[in-house]
Amino acid sequence: MPLLEVEGLDVRFALRQGEVQALRDVSFSLERGERLGIVGESGAGKSVAAFALLNLISRPGFIHAGSIRFDNEELTRYSERQWRRTRGNRISMIFQDPMMTLNPVLTIGAQMIECLRAHRRISTSEARKLSLARLRQVQIPSPEQRLDQYPHELSGGMRQRIVIAIALLLDPDLIVADEPTTALDVTIQAEIMALLLELCERHNVGLILITHDLGVVSQVTQRMLVMYAGRVIESGPTREIINDPQHPYTQGLINALPQMTPPGQRLNQIRGSMPSLAHIPSGCAFHPRCDFAQLPDGSPRPGCRAQVPPFVDSGNCRVACHMVRQMQQLDLEEATP
Amino acid sequence: MSANHAIATDEAAPLLEIKGLRKRFSLSAGLLDQLRFRGGRLVRNRKYVHAINGVDLEVLRGEALCVVGESGCGKSTVARTVMGLISPSEGEIRYRGERIDGLAPRALLPYRRRMQMIFQNPYASLNPRMTISQTLQEPIRFHHPDWERRRVEEKVVEVMEAVGIAPDWGKRFGHEFSGGQRQRIAIARALAVDPEFIVADEPISALDVSIQAQVLNLMMDAQRERDLTYLFITHDLAVVEHFGTRVVVMYLGTVCEVAPTAALFATPRHPYTRALLSAIPRLSDHGVERVRLSGEVPTPVELPPGCVFHGRCPIANERCRREIPQLARHGDTLIACHAVEEGRD
Numbered sequence: 001m002p003l004l005e006v007e008g009l010d011v012r013f014a015l016r017q018g019e020v021q022a023l024r025d026v027s028f029s030l031e032r033g034e035r036l037g038i039v040g041e042s043g044a045g046k047s048v049a050a051f052a053l054l055n056l057i058s059r060p061g062f063i064h065a066g067s068i069r070f071d072n073e074e075l076t077r078y079s080e081r082q083w084r085r086t087r088g089n090r091i092s093m094i095f096q097d098p099m100m101t102l103n104p105v106l107t108i109g110a111q112m113i114e115c116l117r118a119h120r121r122i123s124t125s126e127a128r129k130l131s132l133a134r135l136r137q138v139q140i141p142s143p144e145q146r147l148d149q150y151p152h153e154l155s156g157g158m159r160q161r162i163v164i165a166i167a168l169l170l171d172p173d174l175i176v177a178d179e180p181t182t183a184l185d186v187t188i189q190a191e192i193m194a195l196l197l198e199l200c201e202r203h204n205v206g207l208i209l210i211t212h213d214l215g216v217v218s219q220v221t222q223r224m225l226v227m228y229a230g231r232v233i234e235s236g237p238t239r240e241i242i243n244d245p246q247h248p249y250t251q252g253l254i255n256a257l258p259q260m261t262p263p264g265q266r267l268n269q270i271r272g273s274m275p276s277l278a279h280i281p282s283g284c285a286f287h288p289r290c291d292f293a294q295l296p297d298g299s300p301r302p303g304c305r306a307q308v309p310p311f312v313d314s315g316n317c318r319v320a321c322h323m324v325r326q327m328q329q330l331d332l333e334e335a336t337p
Numbered sequence: 338m339s340a341n342h343a344i345a346t347d348e349a350a351p352l353l354e355i356k357g358l359r360k361r362f363s364l365s366a367g368l369l370d371q372l373r374f375r376g377g378r379l380v381r382n383r384k385y386v387h388a389i390n391g392v393d394l395e396v397l398r399g400e401a402l403c404v405v406g407e408s409g410c411g412k413s414t415v416a417r418t419v420m421g422l423i424s425p426s427e428g429e430i431r432y433r434g435e436r437i438d439g440l441a442p443r444a445l446l447p448y449r450r451r452m453q454m455i456f457q458n459p460y461a462s463l464n465p466r467m468t469i470s471q472t473l474q475e476p477i478r479f480h481h482p483d484w485e486r487r488r489v490e491e492k493v494v495e496v497m498e499a500v501g502i503a504p505d506w507g508k509r510f511g512h513e514f515s516g517g518q519r520q521r522i523a524i525a526r527a528l529a530v531d532p533e534f535i536v537a538d539e540p541i542s543a544l545d546v547s548i549q550a551q552v553l554n555l556m557m558d559a560q561r562e563r564d565l566t567y568l569f570i571t572h573d574l575a576v577v578e579h580f581g582t583r584v585v586v587m588y589l590g591t592v593c594e595v596a597p598t599a600a601l602f603a604t605p606r607h608p609y610t611r612a613l614l615s616a617i618p619r620l621s622d623h624g625v626e627r628v629r630l631s632g633e634v635p636t637p638v639e640l641p642p643g644c645v646f647h648g649r650c651p652i653a654n655e656r657c658r659r660e661i662p663q664l665a666r667h668g669d670t671l672i673a674c675h676a677v678e679e680g681r682d
Contacts, residue, residue: 041545141632155633185407186572187630190616194627212546215618242620254620256550258579263598266557267579269550273515 001072002029003173003206004053009066011045011052013277014059020277022048022061024230032173033204035197037221037238039214039253043274044227046210050178053208054093055083071173089119092167094196096179098159101166102151108135108162109147112169119170134165138195157188161195168199174206181216193220214254218242226250229275229285236317246319248290284309284322292323350434352534352566353396353419358428360414361385364638387637388414390590390645391428393664396534401560401567403581403598405574405613409634411590412570416538419568420454421445432534450480453527457539459519463511469522470507473497473529480530496525499562500555517548524555528563538570553580574617578602586610589645590637596670606672606682608650644675652676 011023023045030036038046051057053068055078068075070091078086087093095101103111112131113124122130128147135143138161151159160180167175180196181189197220200207209221217224217238224241226234226249234247245251252270254260261267272289275281283305287293293304301322309320312328364384365371371381389411396402404412417423419430421437430438437448456462463472473493477484484492494504500521511519520540527535537556541549553576559565571577577584577598584601586594586609594607605611612628630649635641644662647653654675662673676682 041547157633185634186574186616187407187612188633190618190627191629193618213618214546215620218620219618253546256547257620258550258553258575259620261579263579264557266554267550269554270547271551273517273548274545 003032003071004030005069006053007067009049009052009068010064011048011057011061012064013061017278021280022230022277023052026066026232028225028232028235030174030206030208033206034223035200035207035209035221037217037224038208038210038227039212039217039224040227041212041274043229043277045230046227047178049227050093050176050208050210053176054087054091085119088115089170090172091174091176092170092172094163094167094175094177094180096182098156098163099151101163102159104151107148107150112147112166115166115169131169134169135162137168137199138162138165140165157184157192160184160192164192164196164199168203168205171203172205174208175200176208176210178210179212180209182211182213196220214242214257226253229280230277231285231320233286233320234317236315240316246314246317246324247321248292248323249286283307351395352398352433353568354431355392355394355415355419356429356431358389358392358415358418358430359426360389360418360423361387361426384638387590387640389418390640392590392592394585394592396566396568399564399566400582401569401580402583402585403569403571403577404585404587405571405577406587407572407634409589409637410587412587413538416454416536416568416570420452420536450530451532452534452536453530453532455523455527455535455537455540458543459516459523462523463519465511468508468510469502472511472522473507473526476526476530492529496528499528499559500525516544517551520544520552521555524552524559528559531563533564534566534568536568536570539572541576542571542573574614586613589634589640591645592664592673593646594670594672595664600669606667606670606677607674608652608676608682609646652682
């Protein structure tokens with residue numbers, strides 16, 4: 001049985017100009033100790049998905065429908081009390097900006113001890129000892145000294161290491177990391193990512209990694225989801241999606257990377273930009289930017305414009321695209337004369 | 338164009354030369370705060386951020402020179418000093434052989450038309466109270482006060498079309514556009530006065546992947562069509578590999594390595610360049626072996642003695658801790674490293 005099972009998740013925001021659907025029918029699952037990447041550009045809904053997992057969607061946002069099962073318990077029916085016991089304990093999180101996670105007026109030690117003592121019945125000195133051990137695990141130099149320092153005294157990379165130490169403090173089953181290295185420099189990013197990967201493997205912790213960086217996803221995760229305008233459009237093993245993407249948007253995203261074109265030549269750009277959630281195109285939300293959805297005369301293909309594409313299986317991946325479905329039907333017809 | 342006769346036109350010489358550039362920013366407050374009693378005597382104690390510590394660079398005509406490095410390495414300070422937005426503490430900047438650092442604003446005017454800048458954050462670089470066409474007309478009016486209105490408007494339409502923004506959107510304001518569109522408008526504003534040299538400070542870092550490709554394509558098209566020279570500041574090495582003709586790698590305010598792009602990516606020489614290249618998250622799983630760096634970038638307030646990189650360098654020795662390495666030519670490449678010079682890299 002999977003550790004986490006999300007089905008038909010639908011998150012909406014009630015705004016003055018009407019209801020906006022930020023997540024539409026998002027489903028995925030995660031095995032114990034598995035690492036899943038959620039990829040997409042800004043506005044794709046990947047952060048909303050992470051926040052929904054932790055019940056951090058606040059008004060005017062709300063979970064309209066869907067279920068989130070974690071270790072066989074339905075999280076969407078949790079009370080605030082139950083959430084308090086779960087968050088930071090069995091599911092913990094790492095956000096992009098460590099300064100948002102850390103309290104600027106408390107020392108590192110005070111925050112770690114507070115977190116431990118909120119969930120476990122242990123003495124302050126025991127908690128301090130445990131915090132020290134975790135700081136050593138994330139390879140922070142002179143950890144004793146750090147416990148008595150304030151977040152502003154540390155560099156960005158060091159802060160993010162501390163956030164990781166806090167996330168691992170209570171041996172969680174799942175860590176949700178929302179762009180954990182985006183604010184850091186490349187060499188520091190590489191160090192932090194290697195550390196996170198190693199710790200997740202050693203402690204058998206599941207990881208949901210939300211990022212826009214395809215390189216990071218391909219190095220850290222085993223499976224991935226690609227999101228566009230609030231929907232999952234492709235999911236499957238990371239290697240297979242990176243090497244052979246099926247959805248035109250995933251293909252476009254990978255082909256747009258500078259390393260996919262010989263130096264000096266024009267890059268393969270995707271035209272247009274991500275629609276705002278208030279104005280999501282009908283049918284397949286990607287159709288105005290998709291080459292396949294264009295008929296030779298330039299008008300959109302009626303099927304793509306009218307109908308939301310259902311998921312079809314393609315190898316080990318699932319893809320929501322009319323083109324992929326049509327190709328499969330053609331293949332089938334050829335195979336059965 | 339009458340104002341520009343004074344500028345020399347030697348085609349072979351570098352377009353821009355930077356020599357011995359230093360820039361430090363004072364961290365200390367006023368004079369009274371700097372005074373301290375130490376050992377019974379009054380001493381003045383001043384602290385500085387040493388943002389650039391002796392940078393020599395040449396930008397050749399028609400090239401796209403990329404400056405890469407991590408935050409705090411001084412790459413943006415180089416860009417801003419070149420544009421005259423901040424004045425250097427030491428050193429000189431020559432444009433077509435003429436010194437432009439420390440020029441009076443009026444004397445700088447003809448250079449300002451030839452040199453334009455694109456900033457990182459298109460949300461901050463467009464005036465929210467001006468329409469797009471006002472934004473684009475302003476630099477043209479400023480540099481060509483003799484142009485009649487019709488000519489200014491025609492020019493605005495031309496640059497808007499060049500960057501793929503429909504000219505009838507000119508009546509709109511900046512906030513009505515997406516990040517990618519705003520960056521196109523910022524590029525249009527730079528192109529509006531027909532510059533020959535553009536300094537772009539992280540122009541695509543704030544944009545999404547698919548939009549980054551659009552903006553990079555636009556900049557490459559503009560370079561071909563308008564014969565532009567770029568000084569491109571970025572931290573993204575994948576972009577450098579694609580866009581740059583030559584690359585300058587900076588660390589803590591000094592230049593580590595200057596090389597033609599292909600050579601740098603094929604055979605990085607400086608230990609920092611190697612670590613930087615190996616840290617890029619690649620799509621393929623069989624990647625280069627990672628050069629792991631220990632520690633973090635030291636603060637630019639108290640610079641380490643010797644080579645600024647020695648604290649994190651895997652092959653540093655006694656000499657590196659003592660003596661500052663100078664840029665030396667190795668084939669097409671300039672490297673500042675004792676280890677490379679001694680052949681123990």
